[in-house]
Amino acid sequence: MKILKTLGFLAVLGLALSPPGGGGVAAQEFSEYTVKAAYLVNFIKFVTWPGKAYADDNGAIVIGILGEDPFGDTLDGMVKGKAIEGRSILVRRFESYDGSQDAALRRCHVLFISYSEKDRLRDILKALQGSPVLTVSEIERFPLSGGMIQFDQEGQRITLAINPAAAQRAGLTLSSRLLQVSKIHKSE
């Protein structure tokens, strides 16, 4: 795991770690996955799901982690007690994909597909086809394979590569601001 120290990261993490209006975050060292976990939560603010994606008006937002979990407690700590537009956030973890979790995976809003699932990626994306699930992964060429957001790296900075067409097919609306800060890929 890489240690990232740029001030920009501190800001991003501060978003998730401190309440609004806070007087700044003490300088700490954050791991790469702390940053990525914060990004996962931040995505929620820049994506609009169709109404049918929620169980009811106050239904929670579900972040799923498929395969090996690189975040540990970090993600749980971030979403605990946090609500975005009145919805609480739940984290669900799934074992390595075996074809039996399809229904549960489709109920996720954000699904982080772990690197461990690299070989099963085609099947996973096929299973999620048509479901409003924002797929996020570190797997190379993820947007080109039909995934939506890939964590990439540029020097010490974690960047985003996005396939907006895939998101659109799934019924998700991505904020133009999110696209502004991402590298855009046109999928197959």
Added chain:
Amino acid sequence: MRILPFSDMPLKKKITLIAVVSSSISLLIACFVFMLNESLTFPKVMRQNLSNLAQIIGDNSTAALSFNDSRTAQSLLDTLKANPHIRSACLYDLKGQPFARYTRPGEPEKWPPVVWEETSEFSAGAVRVFHPVLSAGDRVGTLYLESDTGEMQTRMVNYTLVTILVGGAAFLLSLLVASRLQRQVTGPLNQVVERMKDIARGEGDLTKRLEVTGKDEIGEVAEAFNTFVGKLQTVEDMKLDLISVVSHQLKTPVAEINGFIENMLMGLTGELNPKQRSYLEEMRVIGRENYRLICDLLSASKIDRGVVTVDLKPISTKEVVGLAIRDYEAPLAQKGLNLQLEGVWQGAMLYADRDKLVEALRNLINNALKCTDKGSITIRALAEGDKGVIEVEDTGVGMDAETMERLFTKNRVLGKEAHRSGAGLGLYITKNFMKYQNGDITVTSEKGKGTCFKLAVPLFKPGAGGAL
């Protein structure tokens, strides 16, 4: 241009001045209040505008802050170039460290430490705003914007120019409108004033009435003045009637008395002793003058009442002059004056009213006789174009130009040299008689050398409108 004190200004200037001054004052007050309001509200407006801009930039930078994309944030701040009034801008992260920065070219690269609360201040020629950037309710950073007040200065200069332009235009317009509107007031008033002056000089025609143009005070003045003139006219008419009646009543008895005096002098009542003859001769002179006076009054009152009738007929100058001089040969001889007649016997035919022309000529001879102590009186007949002219020239006291000017008016106050007798009506009557006969009277005179009156009437042209 000399500035008159307000009380001496003509009414039209007063009205214009009042209108222009009062409209200028209200305009000035309006402009002042407007400018004051602008200068008071402008800082607020500028702060508000800058806050709004910060809101927009902040909203657009949420993703850049959330996903640590300072390049996007930087390009966002660089768009502020489009606003030349923005001096500097800074996007701070949650730690209060600058995340992206912008300064206008030429400005020092300096940014204040972050202020966490939403603030906006207007001071020292600058507007500064700190704006918290929120993403779905979560604080993601802070935006600082600083703008110069050039916009306000430009706007104030523009407002001032517009105010001066509008003020100037309004001033000119109010001057124009006021100078036009004042005529509504001063026009009728001047008419009234002119008429009053005419009447006061004794020149006005009392039968004329002022046109009442409105029901305002001027209209009331005009109406009251008309009533006043009407009453004056009644009095004038009464006076003329009185003169007419009295002179008419006096004429016959005076003529009779004169007749009796003549009879007695002719010896019809027996031999007169020298004393009686002397008294009677004195009485004859007085009687004749009285008779003339009464005749003059009667003629003048006829002229004034407009009841003169004329009887135009062909008549020879010979006859006219003969009739006119008949009564004056004796007095002339008595004064030792020489009477010369020139061209009178050539037999030119005039077209005139015999009695009135004779009366006119008599008046002139009478005047010449009164004004001349030595020398001669010349009566000259001649033709000038289509006019027959009879001149009466004396070698008397003469007149100055001033006297000549008011010679033919009634009620004139004559100089010492002519006060010798009569009511001064002679020339007034002569002038009017000549007018009735389509003729005219003119005069030339030199003080101390003599006077020459000239009567002109149309010559008689047989077959061309002749009455015979």
